[in-house]
Amino acid sequence: MSHDYSLNPEKLHEDPAKVTHExxxxxxxxxxxxxxxxVLFASLFATYLALKNSTAGGPSSQEIFGLELVFIMTMLLLTSSLTSVYAIYHMKNHNFRKMQLWFGITAFLGLGFLACEIYEFAHYITDYGFTFRSSAFGSAFYTLVGFHGGHVIVGMSWLIALMVRNAKRGLNLYNAPKYNTFALYWHFIDVVWVFIFTVVYLMGMVS
Amino acid sequence: MGENTNIEKVNSFERQKNREEMKRQFILFASMIIFTILAFLLVAWDMDRTYVIPIIIVLAVIQVAFQFFYFMHMKDKGHEFVSILIYGGAWIAFVMAICFTTIIWW
Structure with missing residues (x-):
């Protein structure tokens, strides 16, 4: 390719993610x-709000939700948002190794979150018999929270692929935008989770 | 091409600016953690739902605003277009939630 993606020392003051047209x-x-x-999550949240009391004799939100696990998951995801901010900070300072380190910590926290979510769903299914087909509440709950979990899985695959693929390349103007778009996506996943823990879990627990 | 450039090349003014920005980000993160803990405590204390629900929703909205404006840099220059997208999305979310909870029921 004729493009030169190497970093120009005279232009280092610019954000490496936004130097090229690409x-x-x-x-x-x-x-x-x-x-x-x-808009996608808006429709899922609205559906959940409309159906959350339609339990059809199955378990209700007050019976199954536990604050402790949700609190741990929230802390994991919030902290992973901060670690990706750190990673982007090191990207702007053109420090590739530290950027990889902080993105690595982000991936670690994200995987911890996923593990908690899998445990949570397994717990609902085995201990309460609460499944996707239990009630309208069950369908709405698993669709909304599951869609978010799916986004976390996509984000983790994306991040790990980026980190492995670019491990030996170092930072340049070609891959800096890729890391930057991932970081934005990851913050958005956290934004959605803030509403999930508030609207689904906390509002589902107040009597 | 693709060499690992060293940090010394970034001029010190920019680095200073980045560092100050980072400090601000950390303070925001700490406040987000406090808001989260507060929201969980309000629910754990089992207070009256007429007060708790509006408070935790406001706390969530503030947290989300911090994420968008500071973590995702929506406050910075060059984010006018993307702000319209997100405000548009937020408006649709609001309208949908109102519509589904007040007009549609089973």
Missing amino acids: GKNKFIGLWVFLGGET
């Missing part, structure tokens, strides 16, 4: 995607 397009493209995601 980088700028990736940035806009991801935000358009996030706008669409907002």
Whole structure:
């Protein structure tokens, strides 16, 4: 390719994610995607709110939700949001190794979150017999929370692929926008979780 | 091409600016953690739902605003277009939630 993606020392003051035309397009493209995601999750949240009391004799939210596990999951995801901010901070300072380190910690926390969510769902299914087919509440709950969990899985695969693929390349103008778009996506996943723990879990627990 | 550039090349003014920004981000993160703990405590204390629900929703909205404006840099220059997208999405979310909870029922 004729493009030169190497970093120019005279232009280091610029955000490496937005120097190239491609980088700028990736940035806009991801935000358009996030706008669409907002509408997707809006419809899932609205459906959940409409159906959350339709338990059809099955378990209700007060009976099954536990604050402790949700609190741990929230802390894991919130902290992973901060660690990706740190990673982007090191990207702006052109420090590739530290960026990889902090993204590695982000991946570790994200996988911890996923493990908790899998445990949570397994716990509901085996201990309470609460499944996707239990009631309208069950369908709405698993669709909303499961969609978020699916986004976490996609994010983790994305991040790990990025980190492995670029491990020996170092930071340049070609891959900086890729890392930056991942970080934005990851913050958005955290935004959705803030509403999930508030609307689904906390509002589901107040009597 | 693709060499691991060293940090010394970034001029010190920019590094200073980045560091100050990072400090601000950390303070915001700490406040988000406090808001989260507060929301969980309010629910754990089993207070009246007429007070608890509006409070935890406000806490969530503040947290989300911090994420968008500071962690995702929506407050910075060059984010006018993306702000319209997110405000549009938030508006649709609001309308949908109102519609599904007040107009549609089974």
